[in-house]
Amino acid sequence: MAMSDPLADMLTRIRNAGMAGHESLEMPHSKIKAGMAAILKQEGYIDDFQVSEDDKQGILKITLRYDDRRQQAITGIKRCSSPGRRIYVKHDRIPKVMSGLGVAVLSTSKGVMTDKQAREQKIGGELLCQVW
Known part of the structure; x- marks a missing residue:
């Protein structure tokens, strides 16, 4: 398949x-x-x-990665954009994940980067996923 x-x-x-x-x-x-x-x-x-x-x-x-109590470092991971529904955002419209505790991952013209890097470089792109 x-x-x-x-x-x-x-x-x-x-x-x-x-x-x-x-x-x-x-x-x-x-x-x-x-x-x-x-x-x-x-x-x-x-x-x-x-x-x-x-x-x-x-x-x-x-x-x-796990902590001492075998809790996974990733508590949540969510796909945002999909092949059927692409989501593109401008640099000033990139969402904050869990009020900045999580990270959004974007595919930009300069490669895959975090929401923070994209905001700093003032480039938008496709919102791939969010991790927290």
Whole structure:
């Protein structure tokens, strides 16, 4: 079955792995997923990620982050834009997630970035998802 929304698949895999208490998870690699993983790491939601080669597109391995009580760092993750309904925002219209406690991820002309980076650089883009 061809996947129509690989990013939603990625978010679902992260959500499910976290709820099941897994240390890490793997998925097919793509540039946008790697960009997403880089932001999740930079914002402290995951411990690490690696891209390994295989015969096809490569594999993205994500190591999840938990606290001392085995609570997942990501309490919520929500897909905003979808292939059927793209959501684009201007830099001054980027939503604040959980009053700034969470992070919105955007796909811009300068690559995948957080809501804060996009506001600073005054560029809008497609609102991919929100994480808190």
